[in-house]
Amino acid sequence: MTKRFAAVLAGACLIVAGVTAAQAQTYPEANKxxxxxxxxxxxxxxxxxxxxxxxxxxxxxxxxxxxxxxxxxxxxxxxxxxxxxxxxxxxxxxxxxxxxxxxxxxxxxxxxxxxxxxxxxxxxxxxxPGAIAVQVDSPYQTLADFIAAAKEKPEELTVGVTGPGGREHLDVIGIEQAAGVKFTPVFHNDSGLALNDLMGGNITAVQGSVGDFTAQVANGRIRVLAVFNDKRSTFMPDVATAEESGFKIYSxxxxxxxxxxxxxxxxxxxxxxxxxxxxxxxxxxxxxxxxxxxxxxxxxxxxxxxxxxxxxxxxxxxxxxxx
Amino acid sequence: MLDTLSYFVAGLGTALTPEYLMYALIGCLVGTLVGVLPGIGSAGGMVILLPITYGMDPTGAIIMLSAIFYGSYYGGTISTVLLSVPGEVASVVTMLDGTAMAKQGRAGAALSIAAIGSFVGGTCAVLALVLIAPLLTDVALRFGPPEFFALLAVGLATLSLLAGESMLRALAMAVFGLMLGVIGSDPTMGMPRFTFGLTPLLGGLDFVPVVMGLFGLSEVLLASQNPVGKVANVSMKALYPSKQEFKDSGMPIARGTVLGFFLGLVPGTTQALASFLSYAVEKGVSRHPERFGKGAIEGVAGPETANNSHANAALIPLFTLGIPGSPSVAILLGAFIMNGLTPGPLLFSQHPQVVWPIIASMIVGNFMLLLLNVPLVGMWVKVLQIPLKILNPLIIMFICLGTFLVNNNPFDVWVMLLFGLLGVILRKLNFPMAPLALTMIVGPLMEGALRQALSISRGGLEILVRGPLSISLLVIAIIILTMPLWSGKVRRRSAVLGADAVD
Structure with a gap:
């Protein structure tokens, strides 16, 4: 009796093991x-x-x-x-x-x-894709204008970014290295508040992403100078890429x-x-x-x-x- | 203008259809509930319920979420007054007089006045959104880092009015609050400060668990050690405000509406800041400031109005600029974007059929909340009849749950428990809690604004006084700060050294 029970048990174990092995091949298992x-x-x-x-x-x-x-x-x-x-x-x-x-x-x-x-x-x-924007009545029309101004006035142009060492801050460092210029980063914990400071004329530019800017571009309050991608954005086809302006920065x-x-x-x-x-x-x-x-x-x-x-x-x- | 009104009336028609009325009602009920539950405030409540709205009709979803947003500020008062546990952080300052009123059997009156004030503040702010929002766009943009810093300086200066019997103890707590606000990552260098290697502290010490511990848990623990019988059996007459209480609340409600409204227009301010400033203003202008902290109806009416007015006014920068002014509004912005709508001036021309019913339903929702709250005061007050040995464990459970749910992180519950125990010790030593809460709100914002301003000026302090707005705000801050020195009224009350002299 016990022997037979043990045999059944062993058999059951084998079946269970077999099923698990089979299931490991198929992902995902049903109803997980x-x-x-x-x-x-x-x-x-x-x-x-x-x-x-x-x-x-x-x-x-x-x-x-x-x-x-x-x-x-x-x-x-x-x-x-x-x-x-x-x-x-x-x-x-x-x-x-x-x-x-x-x-x-x-x-x-x-x-x-x-x-x-x-x-x-x-x-x-x-x-x-990363992008940089200025106020709509800013004198800078292109990324080249902006960089030329930064060359004349080192550290005077302020760029709003999110946290220190974050992607946007590193983008700015990338531009600085590529163009041999120096900006002053202004840290905001929140991209919305950085935009508020840009639209209020407190900072020269904001480094962010296309998605951060589309609404305010449509509202006619800001202008995007460049998109840091290998192709133009479908949301703002008129904006040149950084590459078109001679800066091979992709972020x-x-x-x-x-x-x-x-x-x-x-x-x-x-x-x-x-x-x-x-x-x-x-x-x-x-x-x-x-x-x-x-x-x-x-x-x-x-x-x-x-x-x-x-x-x-x-x-x-x-x-x-x-x- | 007439266009706007006709759109608004059309929107009101849509908002009054049974379907949208139901969404607003559900939002109001849920909002009241998350407000009542300690720890879960407007932001937490919306975050928890947002996933349910994925796939709902956009207008209905946003109507419901907005109702949760402003409804929570009504609900927050209920637990604050009745249970001495802040229902949500914007109600913390209401504890000072609200709980005192409850101990005198005037809980019903406090709740009714708070509901009426919330209604007035909320509705006025929505009406302003409808009628004059385009004129107010500029207000948000005028506040750059220097102006924001000056505004926060005014907030910090109100400490001199918040101090209770002992200025020394109040200042000690204020400094403690500022120190807590320093925890986290340095805003311009990113170096962790005082995080003790704890990952959740890298983003700063969260305000909710600290407040729930210091104000909520400590109160419950002290109450169970030393049960004070609250007046549970109140007659119907005592449930509603007396003529005198109505009279005393009129001006605080008016001032709270204006104050909350203007603060709401400034992105970056919070509802809690509005209620603290309103309390300070009421105490500052009162002929009997000594009544504050002992059950002054003005101390309930002003702040509760201000936080609702702020909540609704904070929607103005959202609708006119597309900029969310406070963390809760940012979640509402998420709800718009999720539904393919981008808040901003274009929303009104591109999606009037969505945006006007939403705005109109805010008026409807505020009416609903008034109707829900005032007649139900009697029901809420019955909570006090629950025996303490049942009620207190329940409250502690809800505080833990609420604190956990905001970030789904048990770390927050530990923080809350720690500050609960600390609160017991500090209360036994007669340290006031309000200054700590104020500086913990103001400190990090002020540091951020100061360092942004100094980055812009590359270290020059003159940027802080660059225009009439920042200068006048700083002058106001100095006037408030020095008030105890020259105002006989204030001096008599705070007795400068008061309790310190006895120590």
């Missing part, structure tokens, strides 16, 4: 619930993107559910740390904003316990997804493929454009390569930060 960490408050730009993609994933994998978990705090650091420490079963992944994830982990003083190796890049989804904020290191490779490819299909859907493209963003899909490997190239680009710029 995944957590998607978004290191920003609900309603923020990153959160809106995150929720667009999770709703797309629910359509792509019927029966599976994707729960956005908002973990704001300390820039992105609280959320990114949580992602690095998350379970490695492939059912917890997170929204990653490059290059902020990189600049945070590069700043030794912040003591971030994660770096490039803590994450498996999944795919990039949206992109918002912007991207929103992609990553798994914690140690998660199954199959999860990364399956999610990457699903996001790729989503990115080709005209309805999705329109919804992303409604948020003032460009859809820029990079698959699993492309996103990893982009991540690596950003690290190289930013290492050179952070070296120039005041210590």
């Amino acid at each position: 619930r995944s957590s998607v960490i978004v290191a920003a408050t609900a309603g923020s730009g990153a959160d809106i993107t995150g929720r667009l993609v999770t709703s797309g994933l629910e359509a792509a994998f019927p029966g599976n559910s994707y729960q956005v978990v908002n973990l704001p705090g300390a820039g992105l650091q609280v959320g990114m740390q949580a992602l690095a420490d998350a379970p490695k079963d492939g059912y917890t992944f997170g929204l990653t904003s490059l290059p902020t994830v990189i600049t945070l982990s590069m700043d030794a003083a912040r003591g971030a316990q994660f770096n490039r190796d803590s994450f498996i890049p999944v795919a990039n989804f949206a992109y918002d 912007g904020t991207s929103r992609g997804f990553a798994l914690p290191a140690g998660a199954p490779e199959a999860a990364a490819t399956a999610l990457s493929d699903a996001i790729g299909k989503m990115a080709a859907d005209p309805e999705m493209i329109k919804r992303v454009q409604d948020q003032g963003l460009e859809l820029k899909y990079m698959d699993h490997t492309q996103y990893g390569a982009y991540w690596d190239s950003e690290i190289v680009r930013l290492t050179a710029l952070t070296a120039a930060l005041p210590k």
Whole structure:
């Protein structure tokens, strides 16, 4: 009796083991619930993107559910740390904003316990190219005008940026290095308040992203001098790229997804493929454009390569930060 | 102008359709609830409920979220007055007199006056948005870093009016508040300051858990150690304000409306700042400042009006410039963008069918909140009949829950517990809490503005007095700061050394 029971039990174990092995090949398993960490408050730009993609994933994998978990705090650091420490079963992944994830982990003083190796890049989804804007009645019509003025008056032109050492600040350092000029950065924690200072005539320019500026351009209050991308923005086709003005500076904020290191490779490819299909859907493209963003899909490997190239680009710029 | 009015009337028609009325009502109810629950304020409430609105009809979604936004300021008063726990941070200053009124059995009167004041302040601000918003665009733009710094200097100077019996203790707490405000990353160098290696502190010490601990938890802990029987059995007559209380509230409501309104126009200010300044103004102009802190109705009427007026006025820079003036308004901005709408002047020409019903529904919503709040005062007051041994654990549970939900981070709960214990010690030593809350709000904003101004001038201090606006604000700050020295009225009250002399 006991023997037979043991045999049945062993058999059952084998079956269970076999089923698990088979399932490891297929990702995602049926009716699983995944957590998607978004290191920003609900309603923020990153959160809106995150929720667009999770709703797309629910359509792509019927029966599976994707729960956005908002973990704001300390820039992105609280959320990114949580992602690095998350379970490695492939059912917890997170929204990653490059290059902020990189600049945070590069700043030794912040003591971030994660770096490039803590994450498996999944795919990039949206992109918002960097841009620089002045007041609409400013004398500067082009990036060249602006830089010529900075050459004449070193450190006199003030440029509003978000935090010190953040992407926008590093963009300004990039322009300084490329053109041999010096600006005075003015730090705002909030791009809205920086725009308020620009429109009130307190600062000369604001370095931000196309998405920060579209509304105020439409309102006729500001003028964008240049977009830091390899092609013109669909939102402001009349604005020249920095490259057209002779400055090969490419910068912007991207929103992609990553798994914690140690998660199954199959999860990364399956999610990457699903996001790729989503990115080709005209309805999705329109919804992303409604948020003032460009859809820029990079698959699993492309996103990893982009991540690596950003690290190289930013290492050179952070070296120039005041210590 | 006539165009605007006809659009507004058309919008009102839409807002009054049953569907949108229901959205507004749900928003008002939820707003009142998040306001009542300690810790979750307007921003927290909207953040928690925003995901539900993904996929809803845009107009309905925004009507509901706006109602949560302004409704929470009504709800915040209820727990502040009845439970001595700030329902949300903009109500902190209401504790000073609101809880004293509750102990005298005048909780109902305090709540009714607060609801009426909130209604007046909120509605006036919305009407101004409809009628004169284009004229006010400039106000936000006039405030550059130097002017903002000067405005905050006025805020800081009101400390001299907030000090209770002991100026020394008040100043000690003010400095403590400024020190807490320094925690976080340096605004221009990015170096972490006093973060002790704790990642959540890199973004600064969050105001909500500190306030919930110092004001909320400590009060509950002290009350359970030393239960003071609150007056629970109040007659219907005592529920509503007396003629005298109505009379005393008129001017504070008017002043609170104007003050909150103008502060609301300045991006970067918060509702809590508006209520603190209003309290200071009321105490400053009162003929009987000694009554403040002991149940003066003016100390409830002014601040509660000011925070609602501020909340609604903060929508003006949003609608006219597309700039969110406060963290809660930024979340509302997110809701607009999520629905493919970009707030700014163009919104009115491109999407009038969306924007006017939203604005009109704010008037409707404020009416609903008045109707919900005043008749329900009797129901809310019944909360006091719950035995303390049941009520207090419930309150503590809600404080923990509310503190957690804002960032989904247990760290905030630890901060709240720590400051709760600290609050018990400080209260036992008779340290006033209000100066700390004020400087913790003002300090980081002031530092940011000062360093922006000095970056712009490359170190020259003359930028701080660059124009009539900043100069006059600084003069006002000096007048308020020195008031205890030359005003006999104030001197008699704060007795300069008072309790310090006895120590």
